[in-house]
Amino acid sequence: MEAWLGLYVLGGLTEEEERKLEAVLATRPDWQTQVEDLTTAVSQLPYATEAIPPSDQMTNQLMARVEKNAQARFGVGEATSFTAVSAPAPHPQRQIKIENELKQEREPAPEAKDETASWWTRLTNFWSHPGTTVFAVAVAVVLMLWAGLVTQQLNQVSEEMANLRNDFTAVQTTNSDLATANAALVTTNQELTSQNSNMLADMATLLNDNSEAQLTIAQLQGELNNSQQAQQEAETQLVSLQAQYDALQLTTADQQQVTDLLFSPQTYNISLPGTAETPDASGRLVLNPNQGEALLLVSGLPPLPEGQVYQVLLIYDTGHNTADTFRVDTTGDSVLLVHSDEPWGNFTAVGISIEPEGGSPQRTGDIIILGELAQS
């Protein structure tokens, strides 16, 4: 039933629901506090409508009805009703002044009392006295002069009052303009304050988010660098392994030939040193003069760019034959079977030159490894 409090304050419950709620409400001070709080909001709703001044006719009808009722119920009317004020007022001095003024308006002037004669007798006796006429004329003249003076002063006071009224109207106009401007400024100030606090909160959130994002970016960058480094290392290893794998990709027939070669009693090996262009390169050739294949192992050769290969040269006294081509791995090593249509004993030396892709029928490049075939 506590959920009804909002509708109760707005006036959205049926009478039966209101009765039920009010029965419980009387026993719940905490609910009563809520109702008081909610009422402060509801009490403002009438101001959401446009103010419409009532017509003069309606106003006059109502006030006439009220005046008549006031006479009947309280015996007072508009002219006297304020004299009986008993409620607290913020300016008691002003109220006393009002009461005195009204009292003066109501109370008649004190009258001369002659209880022994009728008013007509007293009047005729008064005027029959000789000095009375003179005195009366003198008093009349003085009174006329005084009345003229008072009238003049009253005119001046009226004029001053009119001026003051005009000044007061001007001040009221200025006051209302200032009040309007002040209300607008208050509203603007409140809105700006609200916007400012919102912007500060947003800024703080953004700064926090930004620092967190920067930290995350730095972490990710570090991880990326590590990953890239690991990838490069893996690629290097992969190339090396690929070269080793390629080097080991000898066919079964080749392996058989290598086995035959290695276990033949006529087999021997010669050293193939690098030439002046490649002093770090070296090779070894395992061969049997009676066989057409020899096993060549090289090391220290630089990997060649695309379009170039190493080619084996089989050199005899008057010229040379070009034989197998090969590449080296990243470490500069390679192992291959070199095939020759002629017995190896026909050749005097073996060399290696750099040739275009696919090899050349005749050597075109510099010889980078060269060794004699004489058995050591």
Add this chain to the structure above:
Amino acid sequence: MGNELMQNTLDELNDEELISLVQTEGNVHAFRQLYTRYSPIVTGLSSKITGDHTLGEEIAQETFWRVWHNAASFQPTRGTFTNWMFGIARNLSIDALRRYKKMPTRPFVLDTFDREEQHHEFNTLVAEESDVPHQVWASWQQEEILAALDKLPPEQKEVIVWVYFQGRTRREIAQQEQIPFGTINTRARLALDKLRYLLMGRGIEAYSE
């Protein structure tokens, strides 16, 4: 001269002091002061609820007649004078709507605040020597309450309009709008809580001289 001073003094009394004069002494001047302060707002409220200016004006007159005639029933300990008076005006307006089974012919729309129009009205009030400070305050209050209502979610503002300005009960709303009771309760409560918060933020409190 006496009347002018009296009027100035009455200007400085707050609502509860004025109604106290009406209660205890039948003070017509005090009643007139309350009428001057609030008759435009009461007439505006009644006209808005009934959608009929003439009917709204009659209800406003009846409201103030009851304020005068039943002043003794007002108890300051149970709420402010304006709450009591606006309650009378709203109840009379809703009763009129139900009695005549009349709903406003146009869709109910809350007013908008027109600063230029208000400025013009202030000048008129000054010329008529009305209770200008109070009217200025009421106008500022109208601007603030309309702005606060506009900040409410539409479904919450809707409940306030349905209940307060159209006099519909939650049973009627549930039936006509197909909204569960619980939802209506919640929206009404949230709307008032938020409205109160917004008005407090805008410095709206009860007017005092």
